[in-house]
Amino acid sequence: MSSPLQLPEDDRDLSPYTGYTRAHWEAAADGLLRAAWRWATPGGALLDLPGRPSRSGVRSDGLEGYARTFLAAAFRVAGADGKDPHGWLDRYADGIAAGTRTPGRDDAESWPLILDHDVQGQPMVESASVALGLRLTRPWLWDRLEPDVQDRAEEWLRGAIRHVPAPNNWYLFPFTVAGFLESVGRGDAETARAHERALELLETWYRGQGWYADGDGRAFDHYNGWALHLYPVLHAHLAQDTEMSALYGARLREHLKGFGLFFGGDGAPLHFGRSLSYRFAAGAAVALGALTGHTPLTPGTSRCLLSGSLRYFLDRGAVGDDGLLSLGWHGPHEATLQTYSGPSSPYWASKAFVSLLAPADHPLWTATEESAPSEDxxxxxxxxxxxxxxxxxxxxxxxxxxxxxxxxxxxxxxxxxxxxxxxxxxxxxxxxxxxxxxxxxxxxxxxxxxxxxxxxxxxxxxxxxxxxxxxxxxxxxxxxxxxxxxxxxxxxxxxxxxxxxxxxxxxxxxxxxxxxxxxxxxxxxxxxxxxxxxxxxxxxxxxxxxxxxxxxxxxxxxxxxxxxxxxxxxxxxxxxxxxxxxxxxxxPAPLSAAVTAVTVETDSIEVLWADDGSRTCIGFEPLEVGMFSPSGA
Structure with missing residues (x-):
């Protein structure tokens, strides 16, 4: 199945595995934005994409459409050093002005207020995308807003700092809002505390090997890359905070040592955990590592993983004939979704476009593509x-x-x-x-x-x-x-x-x-x-x-x-x-031929493998697992 997006011809010289180059990523971003903006309200504050509403309601869903596509536009324009041939930032500037004029009002444009996560929490998630988009595009958007629009936007964003997040990666949303406000000279004790609180919790969630739990339990999934690494490492990179970059960058590098194996030879990320409709956002940590240098992966391997994942979904119907990302995996798939999933939820896939912050002459784009770890x-x-x-x-x-x-x-x-x-x-x-x-x-x-x-x-x-x-x-x-x-x-x-x-x-x-x-x-x-x-x-x-x-x-x-x-x-x-x-x-050879003997004791089992005569021994009292060669070594 071909993608409805208008993409360049494959370049199999530079990218022998996927055919995709930086131009394909720019075209994909533009195509997704173009389709989504057909559903904007007259003032551009809400993008009311078609589909089943989320549990947060249609106004929150409309804000989600605005915020998550803004993230793609911000990466696209910032990565091009402000060049904006399609005028995306003008649309988002108009949307901010309209959405913050009377927040909480039930009209055609107003953004919902940000409240506690258990009351009206979804806007807090979207505030991070709005804040990050404004930070990335500051010279071409924020600095050109009228002072009263800037003040209104700040007041709306501060709702994320003043209310209670969900007890997981959500604490990085007020962290991201605080980072933006501080970057434009609007920081204070309130923003400092939001920053500190998120990093305090992040320390308690870090479990080693580059893995954070998503909260105080044992939830390990794609949120490790597209949230728990992305926000602090990108903040440190944008703030040019060398101490913070060293700490969180080292953890990202450790994560990427194994994370390259989370992608199949066809480019698919592992189908595991929640929010899988975010699809190629799974590559965000790979892109961030390449951008910041905190990666053990070569530029050619990084691009293969990123472009392989993007192409995997574009080739399999993730984008419908209307140019919109559907709620699902390949195409629409109800069982993949959560109750918080709405028509615009898939656009957290925009996080993969952090790759575009690497300029055209960056090795991520100029190196010849190399195979993914699962292919070699x-x-x-x-x-x-x-x-x-x-x-x-x-x-x-x-x-x-x-x-x-x-x-x-x-x-x-x-x-x-x-x-x-x-x-x-x-x-x-x-x-x-x-x-x-x-x-x-x-x-x-x-x-x-x-x-x-x-x-x-x-x-x-x-x-x-x-x-x-x-x-x-x-x-x-x-x-x-x-x-x-x-x-x-x-x-x-x-x-x-x-x-x-x-x-x-x-x-x-x-x-x-x-x-x-x-x-x-x-x-x-x-x-x-x-x-x-x-x-x-x-x-x-x-x-x-x-x-x-x-x-x-x-x-x-x-x-x-x-x-x-x-x-x-x-x-x-x-x-x-x-x-x-x-x-x-x-x-494939039948399983019945793989093992030649099985020996069982009360609390242990030994399996003899047919191919080389090695033995696997498993004991339960205490737990012991071993593999032994025919010589016993």
């Missing part, structure tokens, strides 16, 4: 800090993420199966598959079934992760919770270990405290007719029955899906082992 070799990478394990195969370019540490349960929340979140609760995610819908059979899931009610995994307790030469592992445990009947069974717990090598995934679970009559179920990857993929699940120990089940609502990648399944009666304490695979290779 089979790779395994353990990230113990967030509890994630990455596995990629060069033959098909698929990247798989095995989740043993990231959930979306905040510290004050209890565990409830009614709040099951497919975007975090599954054991594995990839660049070629998405989770099944909540009402369908869950993919990549171990459940305990009691009286026909299936358990879900909510709060994930990591047990460790590591990698070696061509293999890696990650482990966690959880308390199964149920949507009906007793929410939990006393003493029931599931301990899970994933070991990967090549395209194979060894999945071992120890179920402890299962009541009489319980059953256990393990599912594999969800695939369908729209992706040429092979998904298989092969029992090694403990499983009794093998079949497939259909997920009629499909995934973000396929209109319906098939999910392989293993089932068995549960013992009071039992070990269950299986091999799983997801492959796009033609005629």
């Amino acid at each position: 070799a089979d790779r395994v990478l353990a990230l113990p800090a967030p509890g994630l394990l990455l596995q990629s195969t060069r033959a098909d370019g698929i990247v798989r993420l095995h989740n043993h540490g990231s959930d979306h349960v905040r510290p004050h929340e209890g565990e409830s199966a009614a709040e099951d979140d497919p975007h975090y609760g599954r054991l594995a995610y990839s660049t070629r598959t998405g989770p099944t819908a909540k009402a369908n059979v869950p993919d990549n899931h171990l459940s305990v079934e009691i009286a026909g009610v299936r358990s879900v995994r909510r709060r994930i307790r990591p047990l460790g992760a590591g990698d070696g030469d061509g293999w890696g592992w990650a482990a966690s445990w959880h308390l199964p919770v149920f949507v009906s009947g007793p929410p939990m069974v006393p003493g029931l717990r599931v301990e899970s270990v994933t070991v990967v090598r090549g395209r194979y995934e060894l999945r071992v679970h120890r179920v402890v405290g299962a009541p009489a009559g319980a059953r256990v179920t393990q599912t594999g990857w969800a695939t369908g007719p729209d992706e040429p993929l092979a998904s298989a699940l092969h029992p090694l120990h403990g499983w009794q029955d093998v079949d497939d089940v259909r997920a009629p609502q499909g995934t973000a990648f396929s209109r319906w899906a098939r999910v392989p399944r293993l089932t068995a009666g549960a013992e009071s304490t039992g070990l269950y082992a299986a091999l799983a695979t997801l492959s796009a290779e033609p005629d």
Whole structure:
């Protein structure tokens, strides 16, 4: 599928992998802006894009359209040193004047007031984009506004500083507002406190290896790059704060050591976590690293990741015939969304255009494109800090993420199966598959079934992760919770270990405290007719029955899906082992031939691999995971 945006011809000399250059990025920004502005109010303060309203209401959605597209326009014009051939900034200047004239009023143009996150919070999110857009374009927009418009804009923006954010990355929105106000000589004790408070919290959320939790819990996802790194590093860069750049830049560099593997050979970012309709915003941290120099990636690799992600979505229908970004992944997809998603939400994808702050003569644009990490070799990478394990195969370019540490349960929340979140609760995610819908059979899931009610995994307790030469592992445990009947069974717990090598995934679970009559179920990857993929699940120990089940609502990648399944009666304490695979290779070897022997003791299992005679040994009391060569080394 071709993109409706008017893009230049591919340049396969400079960009042999994607064909995209800086000119393609400028044209994409212009095309997205041109389409969105067809839906502007007469004064330009609101962009009322078509589609289902968010829970915040249509006025907030209109502000979101203004603010998020302003971010794209600001990167576009600032990166061109003020050249604005399409007159974008004049439109945004008019919009500010109209939107701030009578904030909170129910009329055609007025912006909603910024209140606490639990009252009317969404405008606080958008204030950061407005503030950052004004900061980036100060000489050509802010400095030319009438003084009374500047005063009105400041007063509206200060609502973000004076009200309570959500307890997560939202604290970086008043931080960004404060940074702008200070940059134009309007800082004071109020802005200083907003700045300090955000950085204080950021320190408590930093868990190492370049990973921040999104709040006080264990939510690790794409917000790490497009929010928790983006705002402080970009602020330090714009403020020319060398001390701050050194601290947060080093963390960004550490993050990018592994983050390059979050993109498949086809350019797709991992389909994992919330707000996936932001799509190619996943590349924002890569672009920021290239812009600021805080990256281990070469310029050619950085551009391949960025342009690969942009092209992936443009080629697969993310932009409709009307030129608008749809709510979904490839095209519209309801199950990908959250209740806060509105018609303009996808335009946080604008964050990827931070790449345009690198001028045309920057190595990001002049270096010859190089391959993405997932394209040049089979790779395994353990990230113990967030509890994630990455596995990629060069033959098909698929990247798989095995989740043993990231959930979306905040510290004050209890565990409830009614709040099951497919975007975090599954054991594995990839660049070629998405989770099944909540009402369908869950993919990549171990459940305990009691009286026909299936358990879900909510709060994930990591047990460790590591990698070696061509293999890696990650482990966690959880308390199964149920949507009906007793929410939990006393003493029931599931301990899970994933070991990967090549395209194979060894999945071992120890179920402890299962009541009489319980059953256990393990599912594999969800695939369908729209992706040429092979998904298989092969029992090694403990499983009794093998079949497939259909997920009629499909995934973000396929209109319906098939999910392989293993089932068995549960013992009071039992070990269950299986091999799983997801492959796009033609005629992959059957899983039944991958392992030649399995030895099981009470709390341990040993698997003998057919290809080289190596052994994987997993013990649960205490947890030990090892890979041994035929010589025993």
